[in-house]
Amino acid sequence: MNIEQYKDIAPYRGQDVRDAVARVSANKDAIYKMLSSLGPAENEQQQKQISAYASHIVSMLDKVYNYDDFQRYITAGIFLPAILEKSVDSFTISGAEHTKKELSYLFMSNHRDIVLDCALIDIALLKSDRMLCEMAIGDNLLTNHFVADLFKLNGGVTVKRTLPMREKYLESIRLSAYFVELITEQNKSIWVAQKSGRAKDGLDVTTPAIIKMLHLSQKSKGISFNEVVNNCRIVPVAVSYEYDPNDLIKAGEEVARIAKGEHCKKRYEDLISISRGLKGYKGNIHIAFGTPIQGEYTTAEQVAQEIDRQIHTLYKLWPTNLFAYDYLENSTQFSHLYRDFDTEAFLYRFKGAREDVRLFALNAYANPVRSFLAAQQQS
Template structure:
């Protein structure tokens, strides 16, 4: 047993047994029926016996699942910024996080189609408590972030995860995806937690900035025109607005995963920012305090994610409705506004002013953040 065994995905020699162990599971049957709607069970089950690597499984099955998701519940995926990536280099994608399953699946489909190195991706172990989901996650090259540990164990767990991420990047030449914060952004305010950067830095022996250079960090911006889980985020946001503790329902995460996959997203865009390198030289020349260096790195990542975040008509509509203005009316049509308002009315109680405000802010905050970012650049 190695120190990474509790968190790592399957090794390739473990894949076939793991896949066959869940092949007859009702959820696998449902997943494959969705992926291959015009074929019977024999079509996908028989080839399972010849799957002996994560790459085989992703290429032959999961990539087709993601394409089917895009076909059934979106109006297409667009990308930018990927042309400057090297097909032989592994990168650390630090990403804003909106959807539990799709964020990484969509990125990996883009990487696959462009011949780039696909990622091993972080996922909270609280999201894969069911055996089927746990096995499926490991078959998709997910590694586990251990949640809810006592402080001492949390520190040890963070160090192991840091070493594992560095091992993937430096020794296995495997790209890595990690969210900029713990959990998804629910209010539309994408911000990098310094704790994530502190965890990453644990594996470094050289100076903070020199170590971060070796990681080849790419800030990643992903935006959905419609958030398919927006209404599911509302109870958490409302509890937060009342300063109340929010306690999840037992099956809430699973319901959110399904809604993210099957719910309408309209258009989706992913932007890969520039690899962060010279920015670290600027930081070390001006700042010698480690915590302030981490703060500066967080800000650089945030700036890139916000600057390159694709704003949709829904974002501008929500901003204007929230502020009772027509400031951004040139960015949407009356029909798009009507559809957004109708959707909102179907999903929340618009007579509840606080709920309506939180729902609109979820979509409007990316506009507000971009305005702030542009003002900071001009100062």
């Protein structure tokens, strides 16, 4: 693998890591501001605590020589434990035994939170004693050099979204070639969402074009579609949040998009969603790893259907999902599974929202149940 030809999109390696660490370490003010956005910094005591955290992060950066180090010491060592402690009741994992320590995989998950999905999968891999994964995220999130440094230190692979159609197509093939070569030649894992953008309606469906691009990137080498699929060892992953801190925001955006035919993002809209997603209460979270996709496949649609089937059957359905389903379907099918759940408090969450927005948000909680039931019927 000629990593130089991917340098603009690949995570930092070698000396680039140390150069980025030096830049980040020299910008303690930016670290402080980032920490302040994740937690309360209203009184002097809280501000002193955040300043101490920032100093601790700078000291830990001395240990970072690659993205595994950054994950272990900074992301999984400091940031994620703090986020989980403040906004999550429990964080559980299942299915990691379907993967092997020494093998790399293409992890493909449903996409609910802009940055947490991939970050939580990485910490799940770390807790399961598996190799960490690089992660593909759009360049629209790289708002400045400091953020880009953190992203690329953290194993971030840049997906270029703001290109003309023809260039975007060619870049998709190059990005896919990077994925395949990373797994098959470098034996390193990578995460990618099953579709571009978050599933704001709770319907998690894989875009077959992602699979097609993997093959297109290797077609000139004479590698068959089925070989590419098997060589990538695609592992479907279901990420299940009990509560979505952005539920009403997503619902409002989608209702407006459906009415107008499009939704034009405002400046900093993604950053607001990221901050809310990190800080907001999420209740319980479960990460479920499926089994690597192996076998005879002739079309991208077949592979996408198998990814969907696994994700839908692997959902951890929380009382929020089950109650929302029963409420909207005028059913009591799952009532025995949420007897202790405060249904009135859950419905109060949406009080004040327009009726169409409220129903959209409730359906976003109910749709994983519908997908789960449909997948069970097909099995």
